[in-house]
Amino acid sequence: MSDSEFLCVRCARHMRTCCQTSEVYVTPGDVERIARHAGRDDFHEFRPPVRAEYAPDDFDLPWRERVFRSDGTRRVLKRRPEGDCTFLGPAGCTLPLDVRPLACRIYPFDYSAEGLKQELAPGCPLELLRNGQSLLGALEMNADDARRWHRQLYDEIALEPPRDRTGKEKPAGRATEQETATPAKSALPQLVPATVGK
Numbered sequence: 001m002s003d004s005e006f007l008c009v010r011c012a013r014h015m016r017t018c019c020q021t022s023e024v025y026v027t028p029g030d031v032e033r034i035a036r037h038a039g040r041d042d043f044h045e046f047r048p049p050v051r052a053e054y055a056p057d058d059f060d061l062p063w064r065e066r067v068f069r070s071d072g073t074r075r076v077l078k079r080r081p082e083g084d085c086t087f088l089g090p091a092g093c094t095l096p097l098d099v100r101p102l103a104c105r106i107y108p109f110d111y112s113a114e115g116l117k118q119e120l121a122p123g124c125p126l127e128l129l130r131n132g133q134s135l136l137g138a139l140e141m142n143a144d145d146a147r148r149w150h151r152q153l154y155d156e157i158a159l160e161p162p163r164d165r166t167g168k169e170k171p172a173g174r175a176t177e178q179e180t181a182t183p184a185k186s187a188l189p190q191l192v193p194a195t196v197g198k
């Protein structure tokens, strides 16, 4: 095993990765970018959360009021029968970074509508880090990129129709509760244990 081997490669030998376990919400912008790149639009569907950590909560109002529909479903990437993401290939994600869903790009940063949290989301195998290596260093990630993608994610969530607490669509032009305070949300999923994309 090489010292320079990428953490995600070691992770894939060690356990089921985030790309094999996550329920990845995709924004309208994600769908457009991926469809343009892939030349197809059959990679997403509306499904209710399977894992509890993906359920809507009161701590991220834009997520609850925009992402989820009245039937409790939200737009997610399709997965193969064994759980793998439809875009997972033998060498990892088959989408270029600037086409990947925003939720995938941000992981393992944890966040609420207000911004990135101090603590990273759980899921990555910290036990596989080399001596002195940080998780973000091993993943070659930085907070500036994550903040930019986070802003874009919530800008694109705002393109979803607003809904009230029951999931019904609100009349056009009505603000969501989001514009009022949004308390910090606790631990993500996001690729919980390796849970990409809430």
Ligand code: SF4
Pocket (backbone or CB within 6 Å): 007, 008, 011, 012, 017, 018, 019, 107, 108, 123, 124, 125, 139, 191, 193, 194
């Ligand atoms: S991001 Fe984390 S959980 Fe996902 S493959 Fe890489 S090391 Fe594993």
Ligand code: SF4
Pocket (backbone or CB within 6 Å): 018, 019, 022, 024, 077, 085, 086, 087, 088, 089, 092, 093, 094, 095, 100, 101, 104, 196
């Ligand atoms: S789209 Fe996201 S979950 Fe799917 S393979 Fe790429 S990084 Fe993994």
